[in-house]
Amino acid sequence: MDKVSLIHGAGGEMMQSLIGSVFANIKNNNAGGVGLEALDDGAAIPFGDKYIVLTTDSHVIKPIFFPGGDIGRLSISGTVNDLAMMGARPVALTNGVIIPEGFSMDDLKKIVESVDEALGEVGAALVTGDTKVLPKEALDSILINTAGIGIADTPIRDSGLNPGDVIIVTGTIGDHGISIISHREGFKFGTELRSDCAPIWNTVKAALDVGGVTAMKDPTRGGVANVLNEMASKSHVKIVIEEEALPIRQDVKAAADMLGIDPMEVANEGKAVIGVRADKADETLAAIKNTKYGKDAVIIGTVTEGKGVIMKTKIGGQRFIEPPLGDPVPRVC
C-alpha cells in the first residue's frame, strides 16, 4: 500500500502503522524527557525543576458548528485536555487557522469568540497565531491547529498504570461522537444530542491534587476503547471494565443502537480516563465529582497483571475490548 488512505487518519491500527513506518523514522525526536517516541498526549521537556509540556492537534471537524460546541471551542478543549492529560497546567496556546476563501466572516468571529470563552474557563491564553486562506478548490472547510504549552511538576504518562489501580472515567461516554455522527449523517432525531466538548483542566486538577493519579489519557479519536488499549499496552497491564458501570446517557445509547455504533469507540471531547491508586480512588472520585465537568464520574474498572482490555458484560460474559480499526460508520447489520 503506497498511498495514504482515510483509514490511516482514523486513529486505529492503520494509523499506528502509518506513524510507525513514517514518523517513527525521525531521529531528532526528543528534547529530554518525554518525546515523540512516547506517542503520549504530549511531550514533556525538563526545565529547571519543572517540565514544559508541549502538544498539538489539528481540528478538521465537520460540521464546524454542532450542538454543544464548535470548532473553536473544540480546538482549545483538545489542546487544553492533552496538556491536562500530561498533568500540566495549560499556560499558552497557539492557533493556526486555515480558511477556505468565501468563508463567512461572521462564522469566523463566532469561532474566535468560542476560542476566547474556552480559554477563559481554564485561565489559559492564546499568545500567537497564524492565518492562511486557501482557494475554495483547494480546501472545503476551515481547519484549526492548536498547539499549547503547560507546566507540570511531574508529567503524568499514559503508561503509568499499575496492577491494583482503579480506572475512573470523568463522565458519560460517547456524547461527542454519537452526536456528531447523527448530526452529520442528517439522521433527524426529535431531541438533540449534545457534544461534551469542554476544557477539563479544572476537573483534572482536582484529581491531581489528591495525589493518587498514575496515568491519564483523553478518549478522543478511537474513544474509550482505544484509550484503554493504549494505556494497558503501554503500561504492560490488563484492564478489566464492568459493562454495568459504564456511564452512557440514555439518549446516546438509543442513538448508538439505531446507528449500530458502539459508544465506546467514538470520540469524547471533554472526558478523561484516569488511573488512580486504589487507596486514593474514593477521594479522587469525590474530588472529580465536585467539579463542573466531573459530575458523572465513575469507577469503571480495575487494573491487574496481564495484558489486553477485557469487559465483564451484563450477562457475566467476558470479551476483549478492541481498539477500533477505523472511524465508526453507521451500520444496519
Add this chain to the structure above:
Amino acid sequence: MDKVSLIHGAGGEMMQSLIGSVFANIKNNNAGGVGLEALDDGAAIPFGDKYIVLTTDSHVIKPIFFPGGDIGRLSISGTVNDLAMMGARPVALTNGVIIPEGFSMDDLKKIVESVDEALGEVGAALVTGDTKVLPKEALDSILINTAGIGIADTPIRDSGLNPGDVIIVTGTIGDHGISIISHREGFKFGTELRSDCAPIWNTVKAALDVGGVTAMKDPTRGGVANVLNEMASKSHVKIVIEEEALPIRQDVKAAADMLGIDPMEVANEGKAVIGVRADKADETLAAIKNTKYGKDAVIIGTVTEGKGVIMKTKIGGQRFIEPPLGDPVPRVC
C-alpha cells in the same frame, strides 16, 4: 465585506484588517511577556529568569517539492526562524500534518526525512505531532502546521529599532518567492532558481552573541518590503534603504523582471532582517558572514527619526517602500 477572501491571507494590509477585526477580539491573549497583541514572530512567556518563546505557522505551499527544499524542510525552517527572530534557541517542535487521501506514502517519507534533516541542522527536536487524513474532495494538497518552543534570555522584538541602528539582511533577497512563482506558474527557464529555505538559528546566534542586535524579523510573506514597514512602524522610526546595496542574485533579478514582480515583495525562507547598534554593525556583519547561511549578508540601510520606509534609488531618487497589498502575481504591464 462579509466573506474571507484570498487576499486576507496574503500577508498585507487586508490581512492586518482581518486580524484586527477578528483575532484582536481575543481577550485571553497574553500569558505574561509578549502575547498575541504584539503580532511579533512569536510570543514570549517569562519563566524563572528566562523566557519560553512559542510560535506557530501553517505551511500550505504548492508545489510541495521545489528546487532548494520541500514542505517538510520549510515547515521546520519557518518555525525555527520565527523562534530565532525572537532571540530564542529552538528546542522542541510540533508537527500537525493534514494529508489528502491518496497521497503518496513515498512522498510523505521524503517530507519527513527533510523535517528530520532540518531539525538536525539546528539541534532541535520534533517532540509531538498529530496526523489527520481528509477526503480528496475536502483537501487537495498536504498541509503542515509546525509550532515550536525556544528559550531566550531576553526576547528580541521586531519593535526594538532605534535611530542610528543599521539594517542588515543576512543574504540574497527574493530567492524563495521568485523561484516558487516561476516553478508554480510553469514558466520554463533554462536554469533552475532555488529557494533559500533553511533553518538559520546558527546564523542568528552568531549575530546575537556580538550583543548589538536591537530587532529582528524574518522576511517571509510580504517579503523584505513588508518586514521593513512592520519594523519601522512598530519601532516608531524611519528606515532608509540603499537600492544599490540590496543583495539580489543575477538570475533572480532576471526572472523577477520577466515576471514583473519586485523581489522585495516576495517571501524568503532562510533570511533575517536585523537591526543592529551602529557601533556593533561591522562586528555583527562579520560574525554573520562567517556562518553557513550568512555568507551574502550586507548592510542595506539605516534607521533614523521619522516614519515610513524609504528607498534611495540608483539614480538618486527616493520613494516609499510600501507593504504589498496581496500575494505577488506575475504581470506584463
Add this chain to the structure above:
Amino acid sequence: MCLAVVAQLKEIKENTAVADFGGLTQEVRIDLLENPKVDDWVLVHTGFAIQQIDEKEALETLRLLEEIAKMDEEQ
C-alpha cells in the same frame, strides 16, 4: 442486514409514524405492518417498522427465563 431496534409508535400519519426510541424520536415507515396502532411496540429496521412486538409473548419468554434461573437455584 438485520439490526432492528424496538420502538413505540406515538403518532400515525399516512404510511409513516413518529416512533419513540427510548427518548429519541424519529419518523419511521409503517407500510409493512398489517394494522399499526398508536402505542404499538414495533421492530424498526432501516427506517421501516417490520413487525409488531407481541407483548404477551415477550412476557412469557421472560417468565420462562426467570423460571430457568429459579429452577437452578432450587437444584
Add this chain to the structure above:
Amino acid sequence: MCLAVVAQLKEIKENTAVADFGGLTQEVRIDLLENPKVDDWVLVHTGFAIQQIDEKEALETLRLLEEIAKMDEEQ
C-alpha cells in the same frame, strides 16, 4: 501591457528562438521580427520578440546622456 525585457537570441528555430535573459534562458516567439539573427538583442513582450534593439542607437543615447552629465560638470 508593455513590460518588455531585453534578451539576446541564442539559437533560432522555426518561429521561435532560445533567448538569454541575463543568465536565464527561455524560448520566445520571433515571428513578429523582420529578420531575426543569432546574437540579435531584442525586446521581449509576453513571450514574443517585438523588435530588434539598434545597438548603434543605444550607444548614441548613452553618449548623449554622458555628455549632458559632463556639460553639467563643466558648467
Add this chain to the structure above:
Amino acid sequence: MPVDQEQIAKSLAAKIDKLAAGKDIKIMHVCGTHEYAITKSGIRSLLPPNVKVVMGPGCPVCVTPQAEIDAIVELAEQGKVICTYGDLLRVPGTKSSLYDTVGDIHIVQSISQSVDIARQNPSKEVVFMAVGFETTAPTTAAIVLDGPPENFSMIVSHRLVPPAMKWLMQQGEAKLHGFLLPGHVCTIAGSHDYEQFPVPQVIAGFEPLEILYGLYMLVKQVVEGRAEVENAYTRAVRCQGNQKALKMMEEVFDVCDIMWRGFPVIPDSGYKLKPQYEKFDALKKYNIELKEVKKETGCLCNEILRGIRDPTDCKLFGKACKPLKPVGACMVSSEGACRIWFTYGKAHKVVKE
C-alpha cells in the same frame, strides 16, 4: 430484560454445559447481528469449550461479491450520487472500495432517505445499493411500489438465507450440528422454509439472553436427537412471517441465481426486479455488466464455514487476502474465521480465564 440477567445467563450456560457434556457440538448462526450481539455480550466465554458457535455466510455485506462493489464504484466514478448503508463502505472491490472512491457518496440509514435525496436533486442520478436478506428486501419493495422518481435506481443485491444454507449442506461432510436461525429474517419470512432441512434449528432474538436461550434449545435438540425448527423469538416471529411484507416482495421481485463472495453462484438465492420495474435497475439503466472475478481464486471460505478446513490451509491467507484487502467473506467480517486468525493468531479470540 429484567432483574438479574447474570443469574439467568449462568443458569442457561450451566444447563448447556450439562447437556453437552462429553460431546463436541458446533452450531452455526447465519446473521451478522447475531455475531455482533454474541461478541459484544461475551456469550462464547460462557459456553463450555466443547460447544462452539461459528458464523456462517450470514452477513449480507460480507457476501457481496467484488463484481457488485466494482459496479457501484464505477457508477460513483461516473458522477452518480451513491447511497449506501455504512456497512458496505469499506468492503473492497477489485480496485477500490466506496470509502476510497472520490465521488458523491452518502451513507443512509434507510432506503427512503435515498429517495428523498433523489427528489431533492432532480438533476442528478441517484443510485442506491440495495443489499440485505429477507429482512431488508421488503423495504426495497415498498419503495419500488411507492413509485420513486425517474432519477432513482438501485443495484439489487438482495440475497435469501435458505438457499445458501441448502447449498452449504449439499457440499456434504459439514461438521455442523445445528443452526441458530436469524430472528429478523424470520420476522419477515416465517419459519416454513427451514423445515426442509433435516438438522436442529432454533429461531433466536438478539438480546444476549435470547441468544443463550436459543443456544440452549439447540443443544437440547442435538442431544435429544431431534431435528425441528423451534422458535425462541416468539415476541417477534410468527411462523407465517409478515404476510403483508411477503406479498409486496412477491409483487416486486423474481427469484434468481446470484454470486456470493468466496462462493460460486448459488441457484435461486437472490432477487431481481420484475420486468415492469426494470427501469429502476441501475445495472440495466446504465448498461453495467457484473464482471465475475477471475475464476475461483482458491478461497476456502466454504470449507472453512463447513468446519472441514482451517484458515491456514488457504494459500491466500495473510498474503493476497488480508483484512484491508479481503478475498473471501471470512476475511471481510471482523468475526470471520480468517479475520480472527489473522488478527489474533491461532489462539481463539474468546476470553477464557
Add this chain to the structure above:
Amino acid sequence: MPVDQEQIAKSLAAKIDKLAAGKDIKIMHVCGTHEYAITKSGIRSLLPPNVKVVMGPGCPVCVTPQAEIDAIVELAEQGKVICTYGDLLRVPGTKSSLYDTVGDIHIVQSISQSVDIARQNPSKEVVFMAVGFETTAPTTAAIVLDGPPENFSMIVSHRLVPPAMKWLMQQGEAKLHGFLLPGHVCTIAGSHDYEQFPVPQVIAGFEPLEILYGLYMLVKQVVEGRAEVENAYTRAVRCQGNQKALKMMEEVFDVCDIMWRGFPVIPDSGYKLKPQYEKFDALKKYNIELKEVKKETGCLCNEILRGIRDPTDCKLFGKACKPLKPVGACMVSSEGACRIWFTYGKAHKVVKE
C-alpha cells in the same frame, strides 16, 4: 546603463529645473510600465515641484470595463479553462474578480502558453483574455494566423492609444502640457499617428534615465513653444514602427468602438476580429453579451485625468469606490490619483525631504 547613473540623473533634473523655472508644467504619460518605472526609481522626487508627471488612461488593465470582467468570470463559472495575464486577476467586475472566482484559471506569461494549454486539453474549452494595447495586439494576431485549435477562443479586449488621447483632448480645458509617449506601443505602431496632436510629445524608453531624458526633452519643447513628436527611445522605436507586426494586425483585426472603464465608449479605440476569424471570438462562440454597467455611475476619472477635478470631488470616492472595489480606472491602478489619495490622504505620495 553605465558609469554614474546618479550623476546623469542629477544633471537632467537640474536642467529640467532650470528650464521650467517660474512655470507650472503638467505632463501625462499613458503607460502602466512608465508609471511602474517612474515609481520604482523615484523619478518624481528628483523633479522640481512645478513639474508634475501624471498617469493617463494607459494601463490596459485599469481601463478594462466591468462588463468584460463579468464576461470572463461567467465563462470561468461555466467551466471553461481561463487563461489570463496576472495583471487582470484582481480587477473586479460587478460581482467578482477572476481571483475570487472558483474555476480553472491559469495565469500565463504569453498567449502562446494558453494555446499550448488548449492543445494539451482537447476535451476542454480554453478562453484567453486578450487585453493590451498596440504592443500586445500583434502577439494575438500571430496566434490567430497560426491557426489555433478549435477549443481555443478569446475575448478580444485590445485598445488603441491615439484614439483615447484624442478623446481626452476633445473634452477641452485639459491642463496638460505634454505627453510622454509609450515606448513599446510605438515600437510596434511607430510615431506617425501622434503627429495629429498639437501638443509636445516625446517617445520614451523605460530605463529610469531614458524616462528622465524624455521628460527633459518634453519640458524643453514646452518652454520653447514647440509641439512635435520627438523620439528619445531610438534604440527600439523606428518612426514607421514594426511593419511586419502591423501587417499581421491588419490581417486579423478591424477597428471598432469600445468601452473604457470610467469613460464612455470611445470611437475607433478598439480591435475586433475580422469576420473570417470570428470563430475564435469567445463572446460570439458562447453567445455572451457585454452588459454595459448602469449608466455613468458618477465616476470623475476623465476630469481627474485632465487635471480639472480632484478625487475628493467624486461622490463615490472612498464610499462605493475603494481600492478593492474600484469603479473607475483611477482607483484600479496603484498609481491612479484616486487610489493614491485614498491610501495616503491628500498628501502627495512622493518623498520630499
